[in-house]
Amino acid sequence: MLRPPRDMPRRRNFGAPAGRVALLHALAHIELNAIDLAWDLVARFGDSGLPREFFDDWLGVAAEEAEHFALLASRLEVLGSAYGALPAHDGLWESASATAHDLIARLAIVPLVLEARGLDVTPEMMLRLERADDPESAAILARIYRDEIGHVAVGWRWFDRLCRARGLDPEAAFHDRVGRYFKGVLKPPFNSEARDQTGLPAACYEKLVVAQKSLHPNPPSLAVEGGTHAVRRGRVGA
Ligand SMILES: [Fe+2]
Numbered sequence: 267m268l269r270p271p272r273d274m275p276r277r278r279n280f281g282a283p284a285g286r287v288a289l290l291h292a293l294a295h296i297e298l299n300a301i302d303l304a305w306d307l308v309a310r311f312g313d314s315g316l317p318r319e320f321f322d323d324w325l326g327v328a329a330e331e332a333e334h335f336a337l338l339a340s341r342l343e344v345l346g347s348a349y350g351a352l353p354a355h356d357g358l359w360e361s362a363s364a365t366a367h368d369l370i371a372r373l374a375i376v377p378l379v380l381e382a383r384g385l386d387v388t389p390e391m392m393l394r395l396e397r398a399d400d401p402e403s404a405a406i407l408a409r410i411y412r413d414e415i416g417h418v419a420v421g422w423r424w425f426d427r428l429c430r431a432r433g434l435d436p437e438a439a440f441h442d443r444v445g446r447y448f449k450g451v452l453k454p455p456f457n458s459e460a461r462d463q464t465g466l467p468a469a470c471y472e473k474l475v476v477a478q479k480s481l482h483p484n485p486p487s488l489a490v491e492g493g494t495h496a497v498r499r500g501r502v503g504a
């Protein structure tokens with residue numbers, strides 16, 4: 267069942283099995299969307315005269331997203347649940363719909379804002395799972411975290427390359443597309459250790475926080491929070 271992001275229950279208590287199931291379920295939903303999003307890049311933008319390497323890269327991402335989903339779905343079953351047992355929300359796919367006409371915008375929002383947000387929040391979730399004596403779930407998140415650094419790197423590589431091919435300044439184009447198509451705010455602190463490995467320049471997102479602060483001095487409910495791919499409009503991540 268899909269519900270509006272604001273109607274989703276909050277997942278706070280990892281000490282209780284139900285809290286961990288809710289977290290893993292939300293992450294599985296994100297990974298399932300991530301499979302579709304990687305294929306959507308291939309299918310929707312596939313006739314744009316892009317090189318073979320573009321398709322190879324996104325097929326590699328799609329395959330890893332499928333592994334992430336499978337790992338989480340199996341873990342849910344070990345914990346006595348299953349994917350589909352809880353409601354989920356459609357925030358991630360909505361972000362994709364908003365950028366269906368513009369590859370540069372899609373790359374800015376999906377890998378470089380939402381998946382990058384996942385890098386910020388995943389280490390804390392891993393720690394909390396370890397503390398809740400659930401090293402198996404923590405190990406799955408660790409695997410996802412490593413792969414997602416690669417996904418953001420692929421996103422930046424193609425964003426940068428396509429901007430330059432079109433005569434656009436990558437940093438300016440990033441600011442422009444995020445400003446137009448991302449309805450949330452970028453929420454520090456950023457995981458610079460992981461982000462630096464992706465090639466995404468800090469100036470891209472750090473300047474945006476400053477710019478957004480002056481636009482939204484009291485950011486309302488749209489701050490990003492969550493995990494691997496960043497979810498809910500307003501609570502991206504997980
Ligand atoms: Fe993933």
Ligand SMILES: [Fe+2]
Nearest residue numbers: 300381414417
């Ligand atoms: Fe990913």
